[in-house]
Amino acid sequence: MQQIADDCTLDENVTAGASSQQRGEARGALLKHLVSGGDERLDCDPVNGLNMYGYGPAPRPEDLAFGSSTASTISAAAFVAVESYYADLTQEMETSSPKVIYDREIGRVRDDLLRLLGLSQSSQPRIDAILATSGTDIHLFSASLLAGEDERALMTITLMGNETGSGVMTASAGRHFMSRVSSERAVVKGEELREGDATRNATIAVRNKDGSLRTESEVEEELRGLIELARAAGLRCLLVVTDVSKTSLLAPCLESVLRLKQRFGTLLDIMIDACQFRLSAATIRAYLAHGFMVALTGSKFLAGPIFSGALLCPPQMSERFKSCALPAALADYCGKAEWPEGWAARDILPDRANFGLLLRWKAALFELGRFLDIPEDRVVAVLSAFADAVSDRLANDPAFEPLQSRPLDRRELWGASSALRWDEIPSIFSFYLRNCTDGAMLTAMEMAAVYKELASDGDGVASVRLGQPVRCADFGDVPASALRICLSAPLVVAASKSDEALATVIAQAMLVLDRTAEVAARLSAGSNIKEMRRSA
Incomplete structure (x- = not known):
């Protein structure tokens, strides 16, 4: 009897192992499909699995993801939904034409x-x-x-x-x-x-x-x-x-x-x-x-x-x-x-x-x-609170300089309206960074270095995802770029659940700006030291 029990346990383990392998193969096939059917912008590096924008097809829930003006990684919830959908598709393809x-x-x-x-x-x-x-x-x-x-x-x-x-x-x-x-x-x-x-x-x-x-x-x-x-x-x-x-x-x-x-x-x-x-x-x-x-x-x-x-x-x-x-x-x-x-x-x-x-x-x-399941008044509340917090930080922290913008004015579509619409509230906030020593704006090259370092993984620190630097000015003969911190629909969904959830998303945004200022200060300090050595 013990031998039979052992054999049954072995069969269960083999079955479980095979099932796990099948799930792994299905997941691998899904990941390949998610980066197929496009141009070379979808290509992922074979070593790090990321495309030219620094994103891959698999969820990265540990990232501080505030860069949706450039791109995003699929959310864990969306991936689960797509994974289930893909499983149904592959099963149907066993008996039906993929083209149909x-x-x-x-x-x-x-x-x-x-x-x-x-x-x-x-x-x-x-x-x-x-x-x-x-x-x-x-x-x-x-x-x-x-x-x-x-x-x-x-x-x-x-x-x-x-x-x-x-x-x-x-x-x-x-x-x-x-x-x-x-x-x-x-x-x-x-x-x-x-x-x-x-x-x-x-x-x-x-x-x-x-x-x-x-x-x-x-x-x-x-x-x-x-x-x-x-x-x-x-x-x-x-x-x-x-x-x-x-x-x-x-x-x-x-x-x-x-x-x-x-x-x-x-x-x-x-x-x-x-x-x-x-x-x-x-x-x-x-x-x-x-x-x-x-x-x-x-x-x-x-x-x-x-x-x-x-x-x-x-x-x-x-x-x-x-x-x-x-x-x-x-x-x-x-x-x-x-x-x-x-x-x-x-x-x-x-x-x-x-x-x-x-x-x-x-x-x-x-x-x-x-996103559309959230009542509009709650979306307005989330966007307004986020915009107020980020705008205040960028305007009053000497590490940052906001890029000039203007209100999103669609009155020509609607006529005069007293109700605030959610899409009249900005969800992209662009900013320059200042050198911690002399207050000068970081150059476009320095902004690119900050962006790259923030996006890198290492030492157990979450990757920070901002919108790529936008080349938008020249200060004298020096090219300048602006980084962007953004809300996305998944962030709004998360923040809409409760006041505590909203506070958490805003706190994450403040952490992103903290990290950005720290990296900028470190890189600009290093540049200043190199400049002093060259001048000596």
């Missing part, structure tokens, strides 16, 4: 996104959504669609890359913005997708050389001049309005945008770059009601794994785009199922499944659903 499953599931992602944003009611005009592997891809898609409408060349107008993204200007000119695309094909960065395409991009600065903000009238005057020149040259224009930018700006301001649209009419199309996703569903609906396209991603405020994107098209734009042909090269960027039914663009696209994109969007929608 993908088409169905990516369609559900589109439907879920529209439903969560209040855009799926049958009584409303239909909103079409194009899914994409990143926000930058969306800029490429919108430029390609508009350039294919008629014989007139297109000029896109965007903010400079330091307020949007490094590849936005290239993508908006209808050119490859990376060296590899989601099909895994190598391309030539900067080469036009459609040979002979005359699409061009013009950029506009919203800051002066010293980092201060240009007046809204100056920006509007420059925009008007650019569009007038385009009209004289027989061009059409796409103006990209950023809501919000890397440093929490809504630019150009909506009053100027609506005035320009009224002046230039059908010559000028508008796309709202809301890729930070720091705006409410009501604001998104209001933009669409104005006939503006809206670009979103799931990897900034929502803190889904990088990258995932969507372009929302109001009915008047969908009607125009349905018959537009795409450059053949876009077939390497996306598959048929990611584009709306009935669009001619689908004709050139392959029946290719991108399970990486599907899983990344599932994680982002999990976070969006959790």
